[in-house]
Amino acid sequence: MNRLQHETSPYLLQHAHNPVDWYAWKPEAFERARKEDKPILVSIGYSTCHWCHVMERESFENEAVAAFMNEHFINIKVDREERPDVDQIYMEACQAISGSGGWPLNCFLLPDGRPFFAGTYYPPRPMGNRPSWSRLLEYMIHNFREEREKVEAQAEQLTDSIRRSDELFLRAPQGKEAAVAVDRNYLQALYRQMAQQFDRTYGGFGGAPKFPGSMGLKYLLRHHFYFDTPEALQHVQLSLDKMIGGGIYDQLGGGFARYATDQAWLVPHFEKMLYDNALLVDLLVDAYQVTGAERYRRAITETLGFIQREMTAPGGGFYSALDADSEGVEGKFYVWEKSEIETILGDEAALFCAFYDVSEGGNWEGHNILWRPYDEKAFSARHNMALPDLQESLKRSRELLLAARSHRVRPGLDDKIILSWNALQIKAYARAAAVLGEEQYKREAVNNLHFLWEHFLQEDGEGFYHVYKEGHRQYDAFLDDYAFMIDALLAVYRLTFEAEYLEKAAELTDWVVTQFLDEEHKLFYFTSRKQSDLILRRKDLYDSATPSGNSVMLANLLQLSILFDRNDWREIAEEMLRKVQDTVGKYPTSFANWAASLSATVFPPLEIAVLGREAETTIRKLREHYLPGSIIMLSETQNDTFPLLRGKSVTDDTKIYLCQNYSCQLPVSNIEALMTQIEKTK
Structure with a gap:
């Protein structure tokens, strides 16, 4: 067995019996590479990756291939879900070289960690335009030894390209005049841009392979709310109906596969990821609020039933993924x-x-x-x-x-517990509990939030870990972990109205600003100041399979700046908005979660305060309505702790205040009157 036997990642443990002398991403691998002046091979994948399994069987289990790798390279295996920061850097190198990426990702590095070549899957024999894995290894070691100057130059060029890639995103209009460019016309143009990618037959965006695109669909519901655009709502319904009716949805057990390989959602890539299901439940809750359609309620309950049955750890927390394969065959289960x-x-x-x-x-x-x-x-x-x-x-x-x-023989389970994905699932439970009124969902949200706080908090109380399994936790948490955790705290606050969750959200936000903010560009790095095992710090900007940490932090800052009247957070959020508006306007489906926050500059968030002894009953009725981005506070007694509640008297009668930018209308006593006020704000 190699060194991976000491790891907890299911993906790394899958490779623990390989004859390859694998290291995990640990300092000793780089120390040996520098000492022996050997190139580093970093092979990156994840436990439910089909082609990762294929390449392992074909190459990494081959004694002769392994012997060559061991003699000439320092070999590192990385679970991309444990180290998304490592994957992010070297995937960009791969895309710069070939124009595409994927997993397994195989990247060749100088001993100091700079990449000089990267690719994805390589077969045991030449196939199409791909060389065999053995031939590629021979070519890489020849270049490293005989063409070292060229390899060094290539590594420097690639590293510089990765370093500068963030700047492409930041080429936004400069000056204060740029801040007023986001208006109703901007949002209408953004919608038209997004609508050009509608699949009007099967729903979703674009052709095969077909990913759920939950953030884009969420944005369409928001656009419909503000602009009363039937086409936007119809496309969300078409998309959800086709997905729920498709093979991408498990018709027996509930839950969604990662994507469909065809345009009609029939043939899934059968792996199931925690984050997809969490995001789709969140979207389905929105759709249920807007339409009241029973089919969406059923999909919510079936999907959460799948999470409870197959993805929930006995002691708390949620597992990461289910494999596409069982008995070595994709989809057999x-x-x-x-x-x-x-x-x-x-x-x-x-x-x-x-x-x-x-x-x-x-x-x-x-x-x-x-x-x-x-x-x-x-x-x-x-x-x-x-x-x-x-x-x-x-x-x-x-x-x-x-x-x-x-x-049947079950698909493999990736049983590591990831902070960010768990936070997404907690938010999904909290939102389902609030709208469907299910007490079990409320218990899941609250109990698992406390589980994360207890098991991921670092020993000195300064920051969190990223991953946990069987009592072992490791790797400093990334921006996504903190951003999604803050979002989950806000969701649980909106469910329980217990102030401790707001206080914790504020505490974490201050930590993120201190540890992750790029003071020059006012965007957040993916890694904290104290992390030191990467060649550079990157920013996570695109909304891809999950929303970017930056876009979620933007939404968090916008909400918390109102809840706590924190002008420092407000200024960061405004600068982030100014930076991204040009790019989001051009590529809205790639930045759909950013787009939601940009709409808040045109339609300021609804600030709703419900006060009185029957406030909780009133809130239950309010939750029947879709009110995107709204900030809701409740108090049954006089409460001057938070700005939105300050100075508002509590009487026997329920009073509902609708405010924007702390400017409040006259209070009303029922939801119908409140909805009339809300309609006039659009």
């Missing part, structure tokens, strides 16, 4: 033969198979992925069935098949 279904369901099989598109020949590689190509109402009419009878029959069948599926 999830697909069906028609004969299996007929054996399990008996007389009800024909109806189930007709509804879920199950056939003898299958709908994917000779097998059947369950999906819903038909509308329930139309299907029941065509089969002369009452709709409730159809729904009850399908429900019975799903339960029987789910029980049968539970006896």
Whole structure:
């Protein structure tokens, strides 16, 4: 066994028996590389990565290949989910060289950590335009030894390119005049830009492969709220309906796969990630508030049922991911033969198979992925069935098949607990609890938030760790961890209205400003000041699979600056907005979470204070309404602690104050009157 046996990452442990002499990303690897003047090979992936498994079987388990790697390179394995900072830097090197990226990511470094070449998957034999892995290794070591000056020059050029890449994003209009450019016309143009990428047949954005795009869809709901744009709402509904009805959604167990390989959402890449499901629950809560559609409520409860059943650690916290593969075959756990279904369901099989598109020949590689190509109402009419009878029959069948599926060999579980992804899931639970009124969801949100605070806080109380597993935690937390944690604290405050969560959010925000802020550009670095094992500090700016740490911190600062009347936070947020407005306007789907905060410059956040002995009852009714970006506070007694509550008297009658920029309208006593006031603010 190699050194990875001492790690806790499931991905690293998968490689612990390789004949390759792997190191983790630890100082001793770099010390040896410098001492022996050897190039470093950094191979980056994650536990549910299909092609990572393939390359391991083909190359890293090969004794001859491993012997060559061990003789000529210092070999480092990195779990990109444990070290997103490492992945971020070397993925950019790969994209600079080839124009694309992916995993496994294989990057060749000088002993000081600067990259001189990077690529993704390499086969054991030449294939297409790809050399074999062995040939590439020979070429890299030849260049390192015989063409060292060229390699050094390439490394310096790549490193400089990575260093300057943030500046491309920051080329925004300068001066105070730029701050007034965001207006209603800007937001309308931003929407039109986003609408050009609508898939108007199957929903979502663009063609295959198809990712959920939850942040873009959330922004469309916000745009519809302010501008009453039916097309925006329709596209969100089309997208969600096609996803929920597609193979990307687990029709038996709930929960979403990472993406679909086709345009119609039928064929998923079967891995399930915690963050996707958390973000989609958050979006579904919005959609349910806007439409009241029962299908969205059902998708929320089924997805959270999947999280509870398969992704929740016994002692607290949520696991990271489920693999696409089981028994070495992608999707084997999830697909069906028609004969299996007929054996399990008996007389009800024909109806189930007709509804879920199950056939003898299958709908994917000779097998059947369950999906819903038909509308329930139309299907029941065509089969002369009452709709409730159809729904009850399908429900019975799903339960029987789910029980049968539970006896199959399960996909691999990545059981590490990541701070940022857990925070996203806590927010999802908190929002579902608030809108659906489910006490179980409230317990999950509150208990797991306390779990994170207790288990991730560093021993000296100064900062958090990034990852936790079986009592072992490591790596300083990154910007995402703090930003999402603050967002989760705010979500739990809006659920419980207990001030301790606001105080903790403020405490963490001060920490982030101290440790992560680039004082010159007023944006946040991905790593803290105290981290020292990287060649440079980068900024996380794009909203990709998850919202960027910067865009979430911007939203946090905007809210907290109002809640605490902190002008220093307000100034940072305003400078961040000024920096990004030009780029967001050009590429809104890549910066959708930024776009949500930019809309707050045109439509200042609604500040709602509910006071009185029946305040909690009033809040429950208020939660039925979609009010994006609103700041809500509740008090049943006189409370002058927070600016929004200060000076507002509490009487037996409920009073609801609607304010913007601390300027309040006359209080009203019911939600209907409040909604009338809100309509006039648009």
